[in-house]
Amino acid sequence: MILAVLTARLPPVLLVILLVTGCNRNQQGVLCAPLAEATVVRVSQSGNGPLRQFEIGNRYQVQALMDFANGRRDEFSARRKGLPSATTSATFYNGSQYLLTFSAGPNFFSLSCSGYAGVQEANRVQIAEFERLLTDQP
Numbered sequence: 001m002i003l004a005v006l007t008a009r010l011p012p013v014l015l016v017i018l019l020v021t022g023c024n025r026n027q028q029g030v031l032c033a034p035l036a037e038a039t040v041v042r043v044s045q046s047g048n049g050p051l052r053q054f055e056i057g058n059r060y061q062v063q064a065l066m067d068f069a070n071g072r073r074d075e076f077s078a079r080r081k082g083l084p085s086a087t088t089s090a091t092f093y094n095g096s097q098y099l100l101t102f103s104a105g106p107n108f109f110s111l112s113c114s115g116y117a118g119v120q121e122a123n124r125v126q127i128a129e130f131e132r133l134l135t136d137q138p
Helices: 002-028 059-070 124-135
Strands: 040-045 052-056 088-094 097-104 108-113 116-121
Touching (some): 059 097, 059 124, 088 124
Antiparallel strands (some): 108 116
């Protein structure tokens, strides 16, 4: 009798466990593909002065920015309700195809692409390195 009750309850419990585990797994990972090839980065910087926008097309500088963004991919937490306001954004394109946007604010990095938005904590040194890569002219 006890075995019959346990056998009857086990499948629904397993189903609930599988559904919950599957949902959490999908929400935790970064859904943006790693940057493999980008041809241009469009930069937007706001701060004390007027909004500054420019493009980076130098392949070495673009590669350095791709490496920087790819090196931090594993530490983002998904956000359901938008991202905090960034002061510096680098939007990666391969030709005219949008790939992703990597941004920085006072104490964070954010990452967004089609269907994903995430944020992670960042310190002043990390943010300064990102901004240096944006303005570094080889």
